[in-house]
Amino acid sequence: MTAGASPPPANQPEFVPGAPPPAALTTDIWRGIARDNPVLVQLLGLCPAMAVTNTLANGLAMGTATMLVLLGSELFVSLLRKVIPHEVRITSYVLIIATFVTVVDLLLAATFPDISKALGPFMPLIVVNCMVLGRAEAFAAKVRPVRAMADAVGMGLGFTLALVLISGLRELLGMGSLLGANLLGPNFEPWVFMVMPPGGFLTLGIILLCMAWFTDIRRRRAQEAA
Amino acid sequence: MTAPHRHGGPAAAAPRASTPAWRLVATLAIAGAISGWLVSSVYQWTLPAIEQHAAEREKAAVYEVLGAPARWDTLYLVDDALTRIAPAKTGFARAPRAFVGFDADGERLGVAITGTEPGFQDNVTIMVGFNPETGALIGFRVLEQKETPGLGDKIENDTIFTGQFAGQVPPLRGVKSPAGGKTDEVQTITGATISSRAVVRIINNAIASWSPLLAAWDQGGAK
Numbered sequence: 229m230t231a232g233a234s235p236p237p238a239n240q241p242e243f244v245p246g247a248p249p250p251a252a253l254t255t256d257i258w259r260g261i262a263r264d265n266p267v268l269v270q271l272l273g274l275c276p277a278m279a280v281t282n283t284l285a286n287g288l289a290m291g292t293a294t295m296l297v298l299l300g301s302e303l304f305v306s307l308l309r310k311v312i313p314h315e316v317r318i319t320s321y322v323l324i325i326a327t328f329v330t331v332v333d334l335l336l337a338a339t340f341p342d343i344s345k346a347l348g349p350f351m352p353l354i355v356v357n358c359m360v361l362g363r364a365e366a367f368a369a370k371v372r373p374v375r376a377m378a379d380a381v382g383m384g385l386g387f388t389l390a391l392v393l394i395s396g397l398r399e400l401l402g403m404g405s406l407l408g409a410n411l412l413g414p415n416f417e418p419w420v421f422m423v424m425p426p427g428g429f430l431t432l433g434i435i436l437l438c439m440a441w442f443t444d445i446r447r448r449r450a451q452e453a454a
Numbered sequence: 455m456t457a458p459h460r461h462g463g464p465a466a467a468a469p470r471a472s473t474p475a476w477r478l479v480a481t482l483a484i485a486g487a488i489s490g491w492l493v494s495s496v497y498q499w500t501l502p503a504i505e506q507h508a509a510e511r512e513k514a515a516v517y518e519v520l521g522a523p524a525r526w527d528t529l530y531l532v533d534d535a536l537t538r539i540a541p542a543k544t545g546f547a548r549a550p551r552a553f554v555g556f557d558a559d560g561e562r563l564g565v566a567i568t569g570t571e572p573g574f575q576d577n578v579t580i581m582v583g584f585n586p587e588t589g590a591l592i593g594f595r596v597l598e599q600k601e602t603p604g605l606g607d608k609i610e611n612d613t614i615f616t617g618q619f620a621g622q623v624p625p626l627r628g629v630k631s632p633a634g635g636k637t638d639e640v641q642t643i644t645g646a647t648i649s650s651r652a653v654v655r656i657i658n659n660a661i662a663s664w665s666p667l668l669a670a671w672d673q674g675g676a677k
Contacts, residue, residue: 313473313481320485327489331496338503341511348607349575349600 247370253378260382266359267390273359278428280350287395289343295384300328302368306376309369321364329354398422516553519583519593523555536671564592569660573652576600580656589623606649628654
């Protein structure tokens with residue numbers, strides 16, 4: 229990053245080492261969805277991205293739950309960034325994240341018991357999702373709460389989008405349905421493999437392959453144009 | 455924050471004054487207290503809804519493991535004896551219960567009981583319905599489990615595994631390749647032997663511990 233490279237602009241007197249460069253809120257949101265997508269670009273949070281994406285409903289629920297946890301923990305990490313001593317910051321972040329995970333877990337169990345049951349042990353495991361801790365340490369702890377919230381929305385949407393993509397493909401091919409509604413008719417022989425754990429690796433691998441392919445094409449076009 | 459370091463060297467090289475130990479301890483203690491308070495208030499607030507969902511699940515489970523009874527009685531285990539009267543709720547623990555199911559003509563179909571024991575990762579809770587006269591199982595259903603998704607959770611989803619219990623007579627044995635035709639053998643799931651054996655163990659132990667209680671109830675209290 230640009231830490232220490234140039235004097236900060238006058239309207240931002242406070243300087244935090246390693247802070248992300250100033251950006252518009254829309255840029256902060258959009259970054260998580262596209263350019264720095266947590267799953268498809270940063271390859272973070274792959275455990276839930278493969279473990280619970282056997283049906284679209286599970287993928288949506290896990291994405292939404294993670295986004296709620298991100299919103300709560302990034303907000304509080306940002307609000308408390310001047311209170312938390314440097315030495316115990318990671319411990320404090322984990323405590324904040326764990327609190328929000330437990331709260332979201334209880335709320336989900338009270339409102340959508342079936343989804344809560346399907347997500348089972350993966351819901352509490354959001355605590356150790358390195359994407360959430362990563363955003364707290366790399367972003368929320370160094371910016372104002374508004375930017376932290378924008379980042380949480382973007383990263384949460386990006387995570388949900390990636391999970392919806394993976395789980396939609398897997399449910400469609402593995403069960404012939406989407407959100408439980410049969411789409412491919414009775415003559416479709418389900419690829420049961422796709423809803424089993426190896427199907428998650430295969431789906432994510434193919435999606436990443438397509439992403440790399442598109443990036444490559446775009447880079448070559450840019451080179452030819454130059 | 456430490457002194458601003460506006461020009462020059464990389465940020466990591468900036469010297470950082472160490473925080474006194476009491477502040478570190480105080481920060482974590484206060485943060486822990488606040489988060490504990492938040493979690494327990496949300497727990498209290500969501501508990502009624504979560505308990506209601508559990509009660510609905512239990513109702514559906516009783517209906518399934520007793521082979522669609524027309525009605526059922528609930529018996530509570532209080533002081534080592536069964537009673538029809540629900541005990542006053544004390545704390546988190548609920549009195550163990552048995553459900554006695556009857557068909558439309560008032561004939562007893564069987565008794566549903568629950569058992570909880572460790573599985574592969576965490577406790578597994580199973581409701582099992584059986585006929586106390588013949589000892590034969592009617593069915594079972596997994597109420598709570600946190601077994602490995604895709605392997606251990608087959609004790610709940612694998613219809614080949616769950617379908618082989620009806621009509622078997624406990625004590626059961628979990629075997630890899632059953633001889634066939636025996637009323638005490640069930641085939642364990644490949645890749646989920648520990649979870650499968652846990653199901654067998656829970657069913658055996660639950661029936662073994664409830665049978666004498668139910669027999670005493672049949673002789674005494676049922677009249």
